[in-house]
Amino acid sequence: MITRVDHIGIACRDLAASIAFYERTYGFSVFHQEVNEQQGVKEAMLRINGTDDGGSTYLQLLEPLHAESPIAKFLERNGEGVHHVAFGTADVVAETEAITGTGVRALYEQPRHGTFGSSINFLHPKDCQGILTELVQSPVHE
Ligand code: V0V
Numbered sequence: 286m287i288t289r290v291d292h293i294g295i296a297c298r299d300l301a302a303s304i305a306f307y308e309r310t311y312g313f314s315v316f317h318q319e320v321n322e323q324q325g326v327k328e329a330m331l332r333i334n335g336t337d338d339g340g341s342t343y344l345q346l347l348e349p350l351h352a353e354s355p356i357a358k359f360l361e362r363n364g365e366g367v368h369h370v371a372f373g374t375a376d377v378v379a380e381t382e383a384i385t386g387t388g389v390r391a392l393y394e395q396p397r398h399g400t401f402g403s404s405i406n407f408l409h410p411k412d413c414q415g416i417l418t419e420l421v422q423s424p425v426h427e
């Protein structure tokens with residue numbers, strides 16, 4: 286079951302400048318920062334609100350680590366903007382299986398490492414109304 290909007294992923298060229306925009310414009314603050322080599326990103330999570338499943342909703346600001354990063358490719362094509370939407374679930378394997386059973390393609394056979402030690406998978410944007418969709422099982426609650 287999907288129980289929250291976990292995060293909205295936003296592609297940016299300059300993480301520090303993007304963080305500064307969200308801080309001064311909306312008063313959001315950085316909850317966590319991380320480099321994820323496997324995903325080719327330097328990222329910041331800005332916490333917005335708690336959710337009734339005990340989790341939270343964040344903005345995830347994503348700067349490419351190198352030219353082969355999916356974020357670099359996205360920036361080249363589209364410029365800065367919304368890159369993906371992530372839904373939270375207590376069981377990413379079961380949720381991915383349930384969704385692929387409806388004919389939607391998952392990008393990975395097995396979940397991979399996401400922010401805060403979460404387990405993540407992605408659903409193909411061409412099967413999801415044009416939106417790259419992520420599924421997240423997060424160990425962090427609050
Ligand atoms: C590509 N397309 C998108 C898209 N990226 N549509 C919507 N949103 C996006 N972000 C479209 C693209 O315009 C093409 O449409 C079509 O999909 C297939 O494109 P492609 O050239 O074949 O594929 P690529 O090379 O653009 O790759 C797209 C995928 C790639 C989604 C396969 O970006 C990927 O593997 N993403 C998953 C990993 C990721 O994004 N990591 C960064 C976030 P047309 O032209 O055919 O109409 S890491 C993260 O969120 C973490 C760590 C976390 O939350 O913890």
Ligand code: CO
Nearest residue numbers: 294345371419
């Ligand atoms: Co994400």
